Structure formats: C-alpha cells, structure tokens
Amino acid sequence: MARPAKILVFGATSAIAFGTAKLFARDGASLYLCARDEEDLKALSADLTVRGAKEVGYSVFNALDKGSIIRAVDDCLKKFPELDGLLIAYGTLPDQGLCETDIEEMRRAVEINFTSPAIILTYIAGHFEKKKQGVIAVISSVAGDRGRQSNYVYGAAKGALTTFLSGLRQRLGKSGVNVITVKPGFVDTPMTAGFKKGLLFVGPDVIAKGIYRAVKTGKSIAYVPWFWRIIMMIIRNIPEKIFIKIKL
Amino acid sequence: MGMLAPGSVGKVGPAIESVGSSVLPRGLGRSYGDSCLNENGYLLSTKWLDKFYGFDPGTGLLKCESGVSLDEILKLFVPRGWFLSVTPGTKFVTVGGAIANDVHGKSHHSTGSFGNSLKQFELLRSDGERFICSRDLNPGLFRATVGGLGLTGVILWAEFALRRIDGPYIEMEAVKFNDIEEFFQLSEESVHGYEHTVSWVDCLSGPGARGIFMRGNNSARQEPDESRRAHGPSRKTMPFDAPPFLLSGPSIRLFNFLHFNLQRKKVHRSCIHYDPFFYPLDGILHWNRLYGKRGFLQWQCAIPKTGKKRALTLILQEVVRGEAGPFLTTLKEFGDKPAEGLLSFPIPGITLALDFPNTGEKLFSFLDRLDRIVADFGGRIYPAKDARMAPGMFSASFSEIENFSGYVDPRLSSSFYRRVGGK
Numbered sequence: 105m106a107r108p109a110k111i112l113v114f115g116a117t118s119a120i121a122f123g124t125a126k127l128f129a130r131d132g133a134s135l136y137l138c139a140r141d142e143e144d145l146k147a148l149s150a151d152l153t154v155r156g157a158k159e160v161g162y163s164v165f166n167a168l169d170k171g172s173i174i175r176a177v178d179d180c181l182k183k184f185p186e187l188d189g190l191l192i193a194y195g196t197l198p199d200q201g202l203c204e205t206d207i208e209e210m211r212r213a214v215e216i217n218f219t220s221p222a223i224i225l226t227y228i229a230g231h232f233e234k235k236k237q238g239v240i241a242v243i244s245s246v247a248g249d250r251g252r253q254s255n256y257v258y259g260a261a262k263g264a265l266t267t268f269l270s271g272l273r274q275r276l277g278k279s280g281v282n283v284i285t286v287k288p289g290f291v292d293t294p295m296t297a298g299f300k301k302g303l304l305f306v307g308p309d310v311i312a313k314g315i316y317r318a319v320k321t322g323k324s325i326a327y328v329p330w331f332w333r334i335i336m337m338i339i340r341n342i343p344e345k346i347f348i349k350i351k352l
Numbered sequence: 353m354g355m356l357a358p359g360s361v362g363k364v365g366p367a368i369e370s371v372g373s374s375v376l377p378r379g380l381g382r383s384y385g386d387s388c389l390n391e392n393g394y395l396l397s398t399k400w401l402d403k404f405y406g407f408d409p410g411t412g413l414l415k416c417e418s419g420v421s422l423d424e425i426l427k428l429f430v431p432r433g434w435f436l437s438v439t440p441g442t443k444f445v446t447v448g449g450a451i452a453n454d455v456h457g458k459s460h461h462s463t464g465s466f467g468n469s470l471k472q473f474e475l476l477r478s479d480g481e482r483f484i485c486s487r488d489l490n491p492g493l494f495r496a497t498v499g500g501l502g503l504t505g506v507i508l509w510a511e512f513a514l515r516r517i518d519g520p521y522i523e524m525e526a527v528k529f530n531d532i533e534e535f536f537q538l539s540e541e542s543v544h545g546y547e548h549t550v551s552w553v554d555c556l557s558g559p560g561a562r563g564i565f566m567r568g569n570n571s572a573r574q575e576p577d578e579s580r581r582a583h584g585p586s587r588k589t590m591p592f593d594a595p596p597f598l599l600s601g602p603s604i605r606l607f608n609f610l611h612f613n614l615q616r617k618k619v620h621r622s623c624i625h626y627d628p629f630f631y632p633l634d635g636i637l638h639w640n641r642l643y644g645k646r647g648f649l650q651w652q653c654a655i656p657k658t659g660k661k662r663a664l665t666l667i668l669q670e671v672v673r674g675e676a677g678p679f680l681t682t683l684k685e686f687g688d689k690p691a692e693g694l695l696s697f698p699i700p701g702i703t704l705a706l707d708f709p710n711t712g713e714k715l716f717s718f719l720d721r722l723d724r725i726v727a728d729f730g731g732r733i734y735p736a737k738d739a740r741m742a743p744g745m746f747s748a749s750f751s752e753i754e755n756f757s758g759y760v761d762p763r764l765s766s767s768f769y770r771r772v773g774g775k
C-alpha cells in the first residue's frame with residue numbers, strides 16, 4: 105500500500121499523534137496539524153520540519169466547537185487539495201465517578217470522544233471517496249470492547265467510535281480507502297499522568313510504530329501492542345453472569 | 353516525591369501552581385546523587401518537552417526544548433554530519449540536565465563545557481515570568497542557571513551549537529603510561545592535535561598509578577550505509593546483580609591488572625564508532641548491576657592547576673592505603689576555557705573520578721578524608737555525582753554561592769540543596 109504523502113492530524117499535540125507524525129515526517133510527508141493551542145502548534149510545526157516533513161500547516165480547533173472543525177478541514181483542503189491521509193488522535197479520559205452524577209460531564213466525554221470525530225469523518229469522507237485512495241486512522245481504545253464499571257462512559261464513546269469506523273470502512277473500502285481502527289492498551293502519555301505505571305504500560309512511540317505499520321500494510325484493526333487482542337478476547341467472552349460480579 | 357509531567361511548554365507554569373510544596377525540574381535522572389531528587393516535594397519531569405524548534409546548517413545552531421535527549425539529537429543529526437560540541441559519558445541525558453550541571457566530556461580541553469556551546473535559553477520562573485537568557489540578555493540569570501542545579505527556574509528551551517563531523521568514526525590511540533609524571537607528559541602533548549582525551553588509571557597497582565591514556569579525533573572514514581551512521585539501541589543487558597566476591601579487593605585488582613596487560617603494545621591505534629568511544633556504558637542496559645545489590649557511589653573532584661600533581665599523588669596514596677578499592681578510575685585534564693556558570697564544576701586543572709562499590713559508613717569516612725585533600729588544594733566535588741559531601745565543603749569550594757542564592761527561585765528546591773545548607 106502506498107504511503108500517504110499529505111496527512112491531516114486532529115489532536116496533533118497528543119503524545120501518540122506526535123510520535124506518529126515524527127515517523128511520517130522522516131519519510132518526507134507533508135502534514136496539516138490541528139490542536140487547541142497555537143503555541144503548541146508552532147512548536148510542533150517547527151519540530152516536524154526539522155525532522156524532514158516536506159510542508160507543514162496548522163489550524164487551531166476545539167472538538168467541542170463544530171464550526172472550528174469545519175474551518176480546519178476547509179483550510180487544510182485549500183492548502184493540500186491532494187490530501188490522502190487522516191489521523192484523528194485526540195480524546196479525554198473523563199472522571200468516571202463524576203460522569204455518574206454530572207450529566208454535563210458525561211455529555212462532554214461522549215462529545216469529545218465520539219460525536220466530534222464522527223463529525224470530522226462525516227464531513228471529510230466525501231473527499232476520500234472522490235479521491236478513490238488514501239488512508240484514515242482513528243484512535244479508539246480497547247476500553248470500547250466491553251463496558252466496565254470503572255470507565256464505561258469513556259468506553260461507550262470509544263465503542264460507538266469503533267462501530268462507526270467499522271461501517272465507514274465498509275463504505276469507503278469500495279473506493280479503495282482504508283479505514284484503520286487503532287486500539288491501544290495502556291500508554292504512558294499525559295492522559296495517564298495520574299496512573300501508577302504497571303507492566304502493561306508502553307510508551308507512545310510503540311503505538312506510533314503500530315499505527316505506521318498498519319498504514320503501510322493496509323491493516324484495518326490494530327490492537328497495539330498485539331497482546332491486547334487476546335486480553336480483550338478473554339474479557340469480551342466472560343459470561344455476563346460472572347462479569348457483573350467481578351471488578352474490572 | 354510526587355511527579356508532575358506537563359504535556360507542553362505552556363503547561364509547565366500551571367503545573368507548578370497546582371501544587372503546594374517545592375518543585376524540582378527533572379530530566380532523565382542520570383545524576384548520581386540527590387541533586388535530581390526532592391524528598392517531600394515534587395519532581396517536574398520534562399519528558400513531554402521534547403520538540404525541536406529549528407536547526408541552522410549555516411551556523412550549526414540547534415534550538416530545542418529542554419527535555420530533548422542527547423540520544424535523540426545524535427540519532428537525527430549524525431546522519432546529517434553533525435555532532436554535539438560537548439557530550440558527557442552517557443547520551444541518555446536531556447538538554448536541560450546538560451545545562452543545569454554544565455556537563456563536560458572528553459573534549460573539555462578543546463571545547464570547554466556544555467555552557468560554552470550555549471547561545472541562549474528561556475527560563476520560566478514559578479511566578480509565571482519567562483526570561484530569555486544569554487550573555488547579553490539577563491546575563492545574571494544566565495550565569496546562575498548554567499550549572500545552577502535546576503534551582504533558578506525551569507529551562508523551557510535552549511539554543512546551542514553543534515559541530516561538523518566528517519563521519520561517525522573516531523580515530524583513536526590508547527597509550528600506556530607507568531606513573532603520573534608520564535600521564536602529565538602525554539596530557540600536555542595531546543592538548544593540541546587531539547579533540548578528545550581521557551585516561552583510565554589502575555590505582556591499586558602501587559604508588560606509581562599506571563594506566564592507559566586515550567586520545568582521539570573525528571575520523572574522515574565514511575559510513576556509506578545511512579542506517580548505521582547514528583547509533584543503534586542498547587544491545588547487551590546485565591541480567592543480574594554481581595555477586596559480592598566480584599567486588600572484593602582481589603577481584604578488582606585482577607580486573608585492573610588484566611585491563612592494563614591485555615593491551616600488549618605501548619600504543620594501540622584503532623578506528624571506532626562514536627557510540628563505544630563516548631558512551632561505553634550505554635551499550636549495557638542496567639550496567640549499574642555490575643556493582644551488586646548495594647549499588648555504588650561515585651566521587652569526582654576537580655583540582656586547580658597549581659598543586660595538581662601533589663594533590664593527585666596524595667589522593668592516590670590515600671586510595672592505595674584505603675580498603676575501599678575503586679573499581680574504575682578516570683582522570684582528565686580540564687582546559688583553560690572559563691566555564692559560564694556561577695556554580696559550574698570545571699576549573700582549569702585536573703578532574704579525577706572514582707567509582708566505588710557502596711560499602712556504607714566505612715566508605716563515607718574514607719571519602720571525607722579525600723574531600724579534605726581536595727579542599728586543601730582549593731578544589732571542589734562535582735554536585736552531579738555527590739550524595740554525601742558536608743555543607744562546609746560545598747560552600748568553601750564554590751565561592752559564588754552567596755551570589756547564586758540570590759537567583760534561586762523561591763518555589764524550587766532539591767534534596768541536595770537542602771543537604772548542603774540551602775533552602
């Protein structure tokens with residue numbers, strides 16, 4: 105599969121997105137970065153240029169602001185009409201306890217983790233369909249594979265995202281566009297700053313390499329590291345009767 | 353010790369504000385003692401301050417965030433024909449750590465220490481103010497921060513010079529010497545003509561202190577395979593703690609005897625990759641296990657030119673007499689270039705580093721004796737490698753400490769600083 109030459113990245117400041125962008129920059133790809141903070145975007149653009157990116161552009165956006173998403177996509181397509189890659193990487197890990205009592209907090213978590221990526225994908229799918237080639241990679245999570253009491257709001261949003269991507273993959277597959285669902289396990293990034301880092305944690309560069317490889321090999325569902333496929337298969341297959349009694 | 357890890361430069365200030373107790377910036381934690389620890393307070397990791405800002409091939413100036421490691425810089429720039437102007441003996445340190453200890457390397461006599469290659473940096477103070485610091489802009493803060501042990505603020509980014517290289521190899525010569533007179537002769541004749549020098553000393557062989565003097569220059573030899581120009585990942589792993597008998601006096605003597613005698617010729621020439629030349633320990637993951645369960649202690653001093661021979665002789669005599677045999681002894685002559693920082697460690701003269709298996713109290717009182725010799729000759733102990741020097745030793749040897757303390761940020765502190773008498 106051909107490597108994308110012009111890539112749009114939503115959530116460029118995420119540690120996983122940055123790791124992935126570095127790998128494509130090294131190959132001389134052009135990148136269009138979207139994130140919330142302009143100072144961060146400037147730093148990232150400079151960095152990726154030093155690392156070998158051909159051309160770098162950026163737009164400020166916020167996942168909770170639909171207008172800013174539309175503007176960012178439009179600006180990107182103006183700069184790179186030949187866009188052939190998309191990575192959606194942003195997300196939030198909400199406080200599950202708070203989500204159980206605070207409706208707005210719950211709604212925000214779903215909007216950032218599911219509704220807004222779905223908006224981006226809905227708005228941009230036509231471009232890829234017309235272009236008849238390219239690759240779309242979206243970071244979901246193993247947490248979306250089964251709802252667990254410790255984080256089911258986040259899990260539900262990621263689960264919805266996984267389902268959305270599965271449908272989109274069928275639709276765009278007919279136009280030669282690959283849609284990749286990335287499912288990381290535990291990753292040591294600012295998102296998990298407050299966690300005790302156990303043995304299952306890996307660095308963001310491990311996920312980045314997994315995404316890079318999936319893009320190059322045309323994979324469609326990427327558990328990274330690979331063993332999470334097995335862990336989640338086991339968790340998905342625990343009978344509900346037992347599942348409701350255990351803590352996970 | 354709590355840990356803060358702001359995701360970007362803009363999040364550093366709010367992270368400090370979010371906690372009540374003292375904070376200490378933290379790079380890769382490669383300092384040996386407690387200068388990178390902050391008991392009962394917070395560490396602020398720079399691991400996400402990892403962006404390059406720009407590189408100018410015309411001047412060799414590289415601008416990057418303070419959490420970028422020397423390892424990353426080499427991986428990216430060696431294939432393009434550039435190397436660090438100054439590098440310590442491990443590449444797993446950050447730019448921020450290299451500045452805060454004003455680190456030195458085998459090239460000190462030709463390049464000075466890290467601060468000498470530094471053009472400017474931006475410093476964030478805990479009150480939220482940001483200062484660009486250079487020799488012209490805020491020069492006081494500049495001099496306090498270079499070698500400033502992370503106490504003057506958080507360095508956000510820095511700009512410093514890389515140097516051109518012809519390729520990744522080093523043309524190196526290892527020359528045996530039989531006593532310290534011979535060492536000083538070799539050192540003098542190598543000041544010009546060799547970019548890098550360092551010596552290994554077998555100080556348990558007797559009063560003579562024989563050893564091997566290593567000197568090298570960047571080689572013109574090319575590496576056609578681009579993927580092999582920069583270094584690869586560490587390969588060997590030390591799988592277990594060394595058993596105690598390996599660390600006993602006789603074993604250490606035998607090791608040093610073999611090391612000296614395995615080189616048959618007086619002069620041995622070779623051409624080696626920069627990785628084993630500059631970073632021999634980086635190739636072995638968990639190399640510190642070599643020193644057994646109790647770990648080890650490093651002691652490094654610098655002694656001014658006048659009296660360097662006398663002081664070195666006295667220290668080595670003390671070492672031969674003592675029972676705590678150092679496993680590894682390195683010796684180097686610093687050049688005359690004045691360091692930039694108020695608390696920079698290098699001074700014109702010599703530096704001697706001794707690695708000891710940690711034997712506890714006995715070793716500590718022995719090192720106090722060595723400290724006294726160093727103090728008598730107007731020398732100092734390297735804070736980056738210290739876990740034990742007395743407060744008096746620190747204040748007596750760093751004469752600018754008064755001036756420095758005026759620049760210390762009220763919210764920053766370290767276990768080291770409190771131990772040697774600071775706040």
Ligand SMILES: Cc1cc2nc3c(=O)[nH]c(=O)nc-3n(C[C@H](O)[C@H](O)[C@H](O)COP(=O)(O)OP(=O)(O)OC[C@H]3O[C@@H](n4cnc5c(N)ncnc54)[C@H](O)[C@@H]3O)c2cc1C
Pocket residue numbers: 376377378379380381382383384387388398418419439440441442444445446447448449450452453454455456457458500501502503505506507508633736
């Ligand atoms: C195998 C080995 C060989 C070594 N060889 C040498 C050598 O040859 N020469 C030499 O000089 N040293 C040597 N060292 C010591 C090492 O170079 C220094 O301790 C270095 O400062 C470590 O950098 P670090 O990134 O790990 O910083 P840390 O150890 O985490 O921190 C060091 C200091 O820097 C401060 N700091 C870190 N980041 C910032 C920032 N962004 N802003 C402000 N302050 C900051 C910290 O507060 C602390 O005071 C060696 C160490 C090892 C393990």
Ligand SMILES: NC(=O)c1ccc[n+]([C@@H]2O[C@H](COP(=O)([O-])OP(=O)(O)OC[C@H]3O[C@@H](n4cnc5c(N)ncnc54)[C@H](OP(=O)(O)O)[C@@H]3O)[C@@H](O)[C@H]2O)c1
Pocket residue numbers: 115116117118119120121139140141165166167168193194195196197216243244245246287288289290291292293294295296308359
């Ligand atoms: N870390 C893990 O263990 C893990 C596991 C599975 C899946 N994931 C997923 O991996 C992806 C990347 O996360 P990461 O681990 O790399 O963490 P990260 O570095 O903390 O990245 C999170 C990103 O989300 C952005 N973001 C948050 N709210 C936003 C909003 N309202 N609008 C726009 N951007 C917003 C953040 O932007 P700012 O920089 O502006 O804050 C940041 O770039 C996420 O989708 C996450 O759910 C992570």
